[in-house]
Amino acid sequence: MKNLLLLFIAVYGLSIAAFAQSDKYVSSMKANLALFDSTNANPDYIALSNTFARIGDAEKTQWLPYYYAGLALSTEGWRSKTIDKDANAVQILAFMDKAQALTTDSSDLSEIDAVRNMAYTQEMLVDPQTRWMSYGKEAGSSLKEAMKFDPNNPRLYYLQGMSLFNTPEAFGGGKAAAKVAFQKALDLYAVAQPKDLHPNWGKVQTVSMIAACQ
């Protein structure tokens, strides 16, 4: 009986600790995710990326902090004109590798490949004419992989739309083709039910891109 009680206390104590830990994780993640959408005119995405990486390193088993650490750098990559896109992409891809090692869920893997697509695209855009063959191809195969993992991930169609939007019509791109992809993304966003803390970005951008396609 005494042993049972001890066991009970031990289990109870552990679960409290676990719960407390998890609570800290969730609240930290939420607080930092809020920074993504902050209205701050000059958001520091590198600091945000570092924060997520820190959470990831401390947690050791969560893929989402690494995912967001990469996503923050990707956001900075789109925004900044001065950042070294090659070095930035190397870091994004390293975070994606860390994230991928911690999940086997196919919709998670689809999200990870979507970020990889952006990293390669950013490297390609440094010098599209010469890098199109190499990085352009990598970007394309990441998106293909992502679609295989989860064809209902709305972000993939948003990314596809962006690629089409920026591809000349003569090469099969253009606004009309892009709009089809954006519309599909929007339809999927409407039915998407993202889990807590899981990726949930792109809808606002999709809506504004549909407007840009008119």
Place this chain on the structure above:
Amino acid sequence: MICAQLVHAQTVVSGSILGSGKKPLHGVSITIKDSYDGGTTDSLGNYSFTTTETGAKLLIVTYNSYKEVDQPITIVAGQKLTVNLTLKESLNELTAVIVNAGSFAAGDMKRGSVLSSIDIATTAGSNADITSALKTLPGTQQIGEQEGLFVRGGEGYETKQYIDGTLVNNPYYSSVPDIAQRGRFSPFLFKGTVFSTGGYSALYGQALSSVLLLESIDMPEKTQVTAVLSPIVTGLGFQDLAKDKKSSWGFSYNYVNVGLYFDVVKQTPDYFRIPQFHNGDANFRIKTKHGGIIKYYTTFAYNDLGLRRQDIDSLYLKNAFGLTNHNWYNNLSYRENLGKGWKMNLGTSFSTNLDQIDQQVEDSFNQTKQFDPVTQYWMQAKNFTVNSLQDMFQVKGVFEKKITGISSIRFGSEYWYAYNKPVFNDTLHTQIDNYTAYFAEASIFLTNDIAAQIGGRVEHSTLINKTDIAPRISLAYKTSKDAQFSLAYGQFYQKPEATQLYYNTNIGFTKATHYIINYQFLNTQRIFRVEAYYKKYDALVTQVPLSPAYYTYDISGSGYAQGLDIFFRDKKSIKNFDYWISYSYIDSKRQFLNYPTQLQPNFVANNTASLVTKRFFTKIKSGINLTYSWASGRPYYDIMLNGSNKYFINNQGTTPDYNSLNFSAEYLPNLGKKNARTFIVLFASMTNVLGSSQIYNYNYSFNGSYKAPVQPPANRFYFIGCFLSWGVDRTQDAIDNNL
């Protein structure tokens, strides 16, 4: 209350992080190990964060390409803690300085490339000839009367070409007097090109001025059939890529006949045998387990031509030159990762080349005319036949070992067996040379910003029975992210030409010493390079007259070249428009061959410049390329022998400036079309659009009373062609993957 405060006591940790050169670093992550607590530095390198952790902890500081620092700290609750650190950059091949004084790299994956492989093919005026495209880079001369790359005051034969590490003995189609011939190898065979205009690595030798290093592609992108159709050339090719992409094989054949073209575009010489060329090639490639590859390439070529021109010594006589050439080239290479930081490059090549030349003076009825060999020896000397066989076999091995960081050492050896058997009229000269070289080179990176490449080469030739030792040193220092300075010094030796060694083998190596200083700014959008050099020539081959009709050779010549090469490329300033500008200034004099004193050679123009532009219009799927090249006039000489067997300049002058505007355009109708099974490229080009008169040199009559300009066989060259490929095109593939 007090209790609550104790539990939540927060400590401020702050400080600043500096990088190399005490520069503040922005974006450095500072973390207390195994906690959520940490901060990021601002643009001044300062950070500050609060933590609830206490006691002995590890502060982990990480930043991009810098070495991670794990700093032990002790946090006392509520007591402000300051930690200032200086980070050291970790050695990184992607950001380190590049040791490249003297060399231009072209290739899609090479760091520090100034050109991509497609640039070589799309440079207007090059017509897919590697040498022509490289003539738009600084340091080269616009020579149209001879094949070869004339680099920084050097003769064409002072530049050597290597494919996958081994020397190519006959890189150009056989010489025709006063008409430059094309290179034998298509730029599409290669994924990378390094064109060194001086100060090159100890891994290569036997070139006083320059080496052109060509690296063949590893695997083709796809299985495909290709064809080319043009009034000048027809060809067919097949390339197979295994499903697992671990092996491939292929072959191609093309036939060139300029008969139809010469009917339409009149040529100055009278071609009594219309130039025709048969070319066949085959290859296989096998990837090995550990990331190595075995590659084999072979090409066979046959060509024949004959042309007749006005004789320089008589209005009534003509000079007829006929040439038949057979060439077979083989290259087998094996690259392997041996593990533990070791790499191996083995290469072997064999080539055989047979030139059958007949040259004669003809009368107005095209009948051969003979002259008295004593009283009219200069005329009789124009009647000859040559059957020249040149075989060359080589083996080369290079081993590379990574030492600390990104530093490495390379060493190896090579052996060349050269067999030359020319039959001149009825006289046979046989020449065999066994050439052996040993070389070693260390690339040492002291930091990411400072590197040195130190090497040496020992060479021995049995034919001339001489050994030499050639040291090579290069240093590079990075001044900012995209800018660097480099220095290079080296000694270079070269065996005299085979045609000279027939007269006398008792002479040594010719020698050049290079001193180079280079500044380079390079990013993906803009490249600016300026390079100054001084080059000293010793032991150049000179002609020693024995009698009016006979001479021998020694190596008592000397000379120098000094100058400045500037290169600027810009893809940024004008959208979708890419251009580069080259400018070279050179001052060079040498005493060699029959030059009586040190003279500016007739292949050196003091100023040369090129503007190369490329623009692709995606809407109409077409590209337009224009190249403009200019060179100041070159000197020309009439050198004669006086009564006491001494050379003197009987007459001299300077040619007019050289100008050439070249144009090419391509149209890709199926570009971007989904499911198109045929990929088509329509290509058209025209050289010397403005029709500028181009005079390369003057030929003098024997008595010096008459001179005739050396000009291209036609003022302009036109090409139209259609290139087809079946199979899924690789550009198509890239687009599909992107959508």
